[in-house]
Amino acid sequence: MAAAAGIGYHWRMKAAVQPRSAVLRTEAITKVYRSGTVEVQALRGIDLTLLETEMVVLLGASGSGKSTLLNIIGGLDQPTSGRVFFRDEELTRLSDKALTAFRRDHVGFVFQFYNLVPSLTALENVALVTEIAQRPMRPEDALDRVGLAHRMHHFPAELSGGEQQRVAIARAIAKQPDILLCDEPTGALDSATGRTVLEALVQVNADLGTATVLITHNAAIRTIAHRVISMADGAIVRDEVNATRQAPSEVTW
C-alpha cells in the first residue's frame, strides 16, 4: 500500500515539473529595414520562446517592433540575422516556397481590419480557407466556436465590426493552426465589442490549445493572457507570467 502510494506520489511530482515544449523559438533575431541610405533597426536581438497552448500578450509603444516580430514568427518576413524555429524545424533556412507552406499549414493570422470578402457570406469566407487546408474543421464549427453559428449566412456588411472580426477569427482557426497570431484585433472596436472578440480568442485558446500571440497597445488587456511580454525600441524589456488571469468580461478600458 505504502509502496503504491509512493509510486503515485513520484509520478505526480514528475508530471508537475514536466516542462511544456516550445512551439516556436527565436534566437537573437534582428531586423534592419533599409531604404536608400536610411536604416531602421526594428529588432535588436530578440530571444523569444512561445510554449505549446499558451496565450501571450505582446505590449509596446508604437514603433517598438511588435508587428515586425509577429511577421517574422508567422513566416511573413525573414529576420536580418538570427534564427527562428517552429518545433524542430528552422524557418530561417527555408525557401520562400517552404515558408509559404509553413504559413498555410501552421499559422492563423488575425489583423486589425478583417479583410473579409464582401460578396461572400460568413460561411463562405471561412470555407475559402478550409477548402485548401490540410486538416480543417467544418466552417460551421469554426463559426460556432466564435458564437456566430446563427449569423453564418450573413454578408460582412450585415454584421457588426465585432462580428466581422469573429468571422476573421473563425477563418483563422478553421484550418486548425498550431499558432494564432493577432495584430491589434480589437484596435478598431469599442470596448464592449472588443471584449466579445477577446472572449472568442480566449475560448479558442482554452478549447483547442492553439498557442496565441496577441499584439495590443492596450495594457488593460494584459490580464487575459498566461504571459505578458513588453517591447521597447526593438527589444524585449519585460517577460512576466500572470499569476491569475481575468476573463475578458472583467477587463475594463
Ligand SMILES: Nc1ncnc2c1ncn2[C@@H]1O[C@H](COP(=O)(O)OP(=O)(O)OP(=O)(O)O)[C@@H](O)[C@H]1O
Ligand atoms: N517596411 C518597413 N520599412 C521601413 N521601416 C519599417 C518598415 N516596417 C516597420 N518599420 C519601422 O520599424 C520600426 C518597428 O515597426 P513595427 O511596425 O514593427 O512596430 P510596432 O510596435 O508594431 O508599431 P505599431 O504599434 O505602431 O504598429 C518602426 O520604426 C517602423 O517605422
